Ligand SMILES: *[C@@H]1O[C@H](CO)[C@@H](O)[C@H](O)[C@H]1NC(C)=O
């Protein structure tokens with residue numbers, strides 16, 4: 129109902145329309161499915177783990193009505209205590225008791241184990257016996273290339289929680305929300321061309337090599353350690369001055385699309401130039417005219433030329449913002465929403481996958 133406005137006529141709009149329709153159909157299928165079980169919570173976009181609807185799996189023990197589930201955070205992610213929020217703020221569900229106090233281990237209905245904090249030593253994993261109904265949730269937002277010792281995790285976990293769409297608990301770095309009213313998005317004032325913020329500079333990496341080619345043909349301003357400083361509180365205002373932002377992922381894996389796209393580029397109103405999984409994968413999360421993919425061009429020189437053309441052609445540049453009439457990028461409040469998604473899944477999801485060979489699955 130919200131997408132068939134009379135003003136949707138230009139080619140870019142019809143792309144958006146196709147995207148919205150495709151997403152709508154998928155969303156509808158999931159919605160219909162979730163409605164059969166329980167309230168799905170707020171309308172997140174797109175966030176649709178297809179396995180929810182198709183794969184048989186283990187049946188969840190139905191939680192007793194009235195009893196609040198306890199979720200133990202085996203560690204704080206990366207050892208850093210973070211704010212917790214009431215899950216009723218995010219979802220129409222019963223709240224969970226979320227704690228990092230290990231005295232609760234024997235009583236916990238679920239234990240969230242954050243990969244990076246336990247992967248260097250098997251003994252860092254929970255050792256005590258678990259009750260028959262206790263579920264262990266493997267939690268990881270890093271890519272397989274940066275997730276050591278995945279083999280340690282085999283035959284331990286009941287649910288997966290990651291950026292992969294086929295996780296039991298899908299926790300992406302960002303998503304689009306559909307606006308209830310169309311908006312006139314105003315593009316931030318632009319005075320510069322291409323920015324890239326990079327903290328992990330490895331000369332042998334695909335992205336640094338690609339940059340090495342690109343910079344021969346176009347000026348790229350680099351921020352991050354060993355480069356221009358980008359203080360957290362100024363990040364948005366600095367990056368928003370750029371027409372383009374290089375959202376180059378550190379490794380290429382399906383669905384591995386991070387805050388480089390959601391926060392640095394889309395969050396600051398710069399057009400993302402992405403290096404990551406193939407274009408089709410991005411299009412599961414974004415309209416096709418919301419970003420530029422390096423694979424759209426045979427060479428870095430071709431990309432540079434295209435960016436320079438757009439720089440001189442305001443009308444074509446503006447087309448990269450048309451999707452914002454109906455859609456708004458959004459990011460999770462780290463890490464509170466992630467934990468609450470687990471709380472929701474434990475109550476709502478009827479079946480989960482149980483992947484014994486985790487290392488084989490997470491590639
Ligand atoms: C952990 O929980 C136990 C049992 O509820 C309590 O006695 C203890 O004080 C808690 N520890 C901390 C550090 O909060």
Ligand SMILES: *[C@@H]1O[C@H](CO)[C@@H](O)[C@H](O)[C@H]1NC(C)=O
Pocket residue numbers: 186260261262263264283284285286484
């Ligand atoms: C969770 O997985 C472990 C390891 O595969 C298994 O022994 C246990 O029965 C499972 N628990 C539940 C509640 O599914």
Ligand SMILES: *[C@@H]1O[C@H](CO)[C@@H](O)[C@H](O)[C@H]1NC(C)=O
Pocket residue numbers: 310311312
């Ligand atoms: C958007 O801009 C158009 C044309 O400038 C105007 O007619 C319309 O009222 C604006 N819509 C909103 C929501 O501001």
